Amino acid sequence: MSTILDKILATKRSEVAARRTAPVTRPEPSPPRGFKAALDAKVAAGGFGLIAEIKKASPSKGLIRPDFDPPAHARAYAAGGAACLSVLTDQEYFQGHEDYLIAARAACDLPVIRKDFMVDPWQVAESRSIGADAILIIVAALEDGAMAEIEAAAIELGMDVLVEVHDADELARALKLKSRLIGVNNRNLKTFEVDLQKTYELVRHAPRDCTFVAESGLTGRADLDAMAEHDIRCFLIGESLMRQDDVEAATRGLVG
Numbered sequence: 001m002s003t004i005l006d007k008i009l010a011t012k013r014s015e016v017a018a019r020r021t022a023p024v025t026r027p028e029p030s031p032p033r034g035f036k037a038a039l040d041a042k043v044a045a046g047g048f049g050l051i052a053e054i055k056k057a058s059p060s061k062g063l064i065r066p067d068f069d070p071p072a073h074a075r076a077y078a079a080g081g082a083a084c085l086s087v088l089t090d091q092e093y094f095q096g097h098e099d100y101l102i103a104a105r106a107a108c109d110l111p112v113i114r115k116d117f118m119v120d121p122w123q124v125a126e127s128r129s130i131g132a133d134a135i136l137i138i139v140a141a142l143e144d145g146a147m148a149e150i151e152a153a154a155i156e157l158g159m160d161v162l163v164e165v166h167d168a169d170e171l172a173r174a175l176k177l178k179s180r181l182i183g184v185n186n187r188n189l190k191t192f193e194v195d196l197q198k199t200y201e202l203v204r205h206a207p208r209d210c211t212f213v214a215e216s217g218l219t220g221r222a223d224l225d226a227m228a229e230h231d232i233r234c235f236l237i238g239e240s241l242m243r244q245d246d247v248e249a250a251t252r253g254l255v256g
């Protein structure tokens with residue numbers, strides 16, 4: 001059975017094949033900003049580490065934010081107390097763009113993760129060239145060898161890697177990598193079903209030395225407080241923040 005994730009990955013492979021032949025003409029980006037360090041610093045200070053996502057649309061929800069303004073969002077997230085930004089750059093399924101990442105990163109001091117589907121180490125270099133400070137590895141999308149190669153490319157460039165898992169087997173595979181930044185996606189990328197229990201289930205299997213991030217389907221402060229009871233203090237939130245009128249106040253309401 002072909003899932004949405006299979007479709008996205010097939011599109012990504014043909015995109016990469018076409019793009020890698022074009023020379024990169026962008027200016028050098030500024031050095032990487034510490035992505036995991038920014039999350040850890042917020043937690044060490046007794047707060048929550050929030051990765052606030054800039055997300056125009058998604059395959060499951062369609063258009064989320066019609067008046068989409070990445071630099072304005074970046075500034076509001078930073079002013080509201082987010083630790084990091086996440087910017088979707090996939091065009092075909094998420095209506096994202098590299099230019100959104102460039103504009104968002106230039107508008108604030110926060111470290112930025114490129115939220116996209118890595119299938120080839122070439123994309124890591126491309127991500128750094130647009131300024132990304134971190135990349136995502138989706139364990140469900142890759143074999144062990146490919147994950148290790150993509151991670152090595154990121155480490156070489158001084159970038160952090162958020163390793164995303166959805167079940168205990170994927171978590172075991174994630175822990176074979178070097179990165180100690182693990183995200184549990186509460187949304188199943190094959191069915192779009194969201195279940196916050198995924199985070200509670202998997203945090204029990206995560207080693208103490210990992211920075212553990214709950215991702216997807218979080219809608220407010222009550223979700224975060226409930227997770228904090230289980231010592232989960234880092235979160236990745238997109239849709240519910242993107243739908244707010246006052247993004248800065250909503251961000252502060254989550255982490256302030």
Ligand SMILES: O=P(O)(O)OC[C@@H](O)[C@@H](O)c1c[nH]c2ccccc12
Binds near residue numbers: 115185237238239240
């Ligand atoms: O909008 P939400 O439900 O707050 O979710 C954000 C984020 O977790 C989600 O965008 C995401 C998590 N992993 C991904 C992988 C690819 C694309 C998107 C994602």
